[in-house]
Amino acid sequence: MENLLCKGVTMNLPKEFEEKMKTLLGSEYEEYTACYDEPRHYGLRVNTAKISVEDFLKIAPWPLEPVPWIENGFYYDGDHIQPSKHPYYFAGLYYLQEPSAMTPASRLPVEPGDRVLDVCAAPGGKATELGAKLQGTGVLAANDLSSSRAKGLLKNLELFGIGNVLVLSEEPGKLVSYFEGYFDKILIDAPCSGEGMFRKDKKMVKAWEEHGPSFFSKIQKSIITQAAQMLRPGGMLLYSTCTFSPEENEQTIEYLLQEYPEFQICEMEGYEGFVNGMPQVTENRNDELKKTVRIFPHRMKGEGHFLALLQKGEAHPALPSGIDTGKQKRLPEELTSFLSHVHREFLPSRMELRGDKVYYMPAGLPSIRGIRFLRTGLLLGELKKNRFEPSQAFAMNLKMEEYDQILNLPVGDERVIKYLKGDTLDVEDLVSPKEKGWYLVCVDGYPLGFGKLVDQMLKNKYLPGWRWNG
Structure with a gap:
């Protein structure tokens, strides 16, 4: 173990990790270790589905400093203020997120109308941004294997006012038969050994010693190849981790390209602190891997991350996000009466009644019978005797x-x-x-x-x- 002073506390780094970082960073290794004595950075990301950045800055209750590579990201003084204890947080105007962790969703080019999948989505930091980019159109499928974590994910999506959702809790492999070639964009923020989070959370060091890069590499290769099958031709996939391990980063991308040679690595919007990916840590030394991005905490104000943006084959026009059949349904009078107060069109053909609950469904969803889900569409509310009670999710979805x-x-x-x-x-x-x-x-x-x-x-x-x- 190497002892590092972290905010006045001695921090032990595993010798194996220390040697690997010396190899990766060379002469920059001492700069990297010096960052452990610096405070962590706290971030806030504005929910552009509810408020513009310009308007939020007019009402922001505390000083904010822009995160230079994230259009709607800001640093705040987490040692002295608590943005989670402010009414604007309860209004869903922002999400609290480590600045580097804002990067993956910002670099996946989601457009309104897209069908988007966040494979490992809890607690929702990436999914809420992807949903905001959709601006209420298309569909956002957000999945997490842990049902307890998926509940927290659902709450954050509802808090953000995102209604065009499908919240799932399944093994990614089980989703393939339901969604083969379905999605326009896929984000994989993969389970990883967490080396990039050692400064932020010292408990990650112990977890790394229990389950290191080799353990997670197998999981990552499985997830990325399963996701590849769910992406339409011409669709785009963003793979990210919060680790430095070549085995989990460039080598995982190399594996995908071997299994699915139709994929190509794409350039990402840059930033002066980004470091090019490292072909030299792979078997084939593919120069295209320089288009991937590494984030090191001594180079910029954020924790460690890796990102790769890929496209599946040639670009094709996106599929229609779903055609409404126009099939009319007779809606309960209590619901119709309530909706008379709402100044937005709701198509009866997309209403779904399950028991006493009413949902408004995204267009063009395939059948999901047989897979575990927590939510399909926007829960509008509940039918009770002679009345309709609107839901919390509906309130947050309204302007x-x-x-x-x-x-x-x-x-x-x-x-x-x-x-x-x-x-x-x-x-x-x-x-x-x-x-x-x-x-x-x-x-x-x-x-x-x-x-x-x-x-x-x-x-x-x-x-x-x-x-x-x-």
Whole structure:
């Protein structure tokens, strides 16, 4: 073990890792080890599906510094502020994410209407950005093998207001028969040995000693070849890890190119701190591997990462994202009555009733009978006796101007926190005695959830599992 001083604490690095990094970095090795004595970097990524970067900066409650290679990414002082304890977080206006980890989703060129798969998606840092890029169109399939982690993923997607989703919890190999050649874009943020996170989380060193690069390399090769089969001809795949290991990085890409020679490595939008991939660490020394990207923490303000962008064969026009058959369904009167307050078109042919729950489905989904999923489409709400109760997910998916019964509170109003804690609100100053029904509660124009207005009191319908605990 080599002892390094990390924020005043002695940190032990495995000798094997130390030797590998000396080989990779050569004369830069001492610069790399010196970064362990520097503080970690905290990042915040703006949800451009809800607010523009320009508008967010006008209302941001704290000083922010741009992450120079991420258009909607910012550094914040994580030692002194807690952005997760602010109403704007509960409005889904941003996601807290380590700056380097913002890079993979930023470099996958997702366009509105695309069919997109995030293979290993929990807790949602990449999936929420991919969903924001889709702008409510196409479909985002977000998968995580762990059902408990997939629940956290679903919450983050709902918080971000992303409704065109399919949240799965399956072995990637099982998805192939359902989605062969289906997706336009695929992101694999692969399980890895985590060497790039040693500075951020010292527990990763112990995990590395238990399961090192060879263990993860087998998993990565399996996942990337399975994903290759689910990508349409001309589609694009972004592979990333948070490790430095050649076995998990360039050698995994080399393996994919051997198994699927139709793939080619693409150039990525650059940044001065990026380091070219290293063909010299592979068997074939393919010069094209220089187009992959390594992120080292001594070169830029972020943790370690690796990225490779690939295209499957020649570029082809994307397939239609799904053709609506126009088949009409008779919707329950309670649902129709509620939707009369919503200023957005919902096609009856894409409505799906399962039991007492109502979902609005993305267009063009194949049958998924037989695979484990947590959510298909946007959960609009629940049919109850003589009434329809809208869901938390529906509230987050709406924009304030799309609903005609609004309670818009300024961020400094004490009722904002009371609402987020689940309290009943006195809103006598905001509504007349005759007003009643479902109201969308907003903070500074951004939805938080629903409430039921009765006698100028708002009965709180904020989802219990999401409530403010501070």
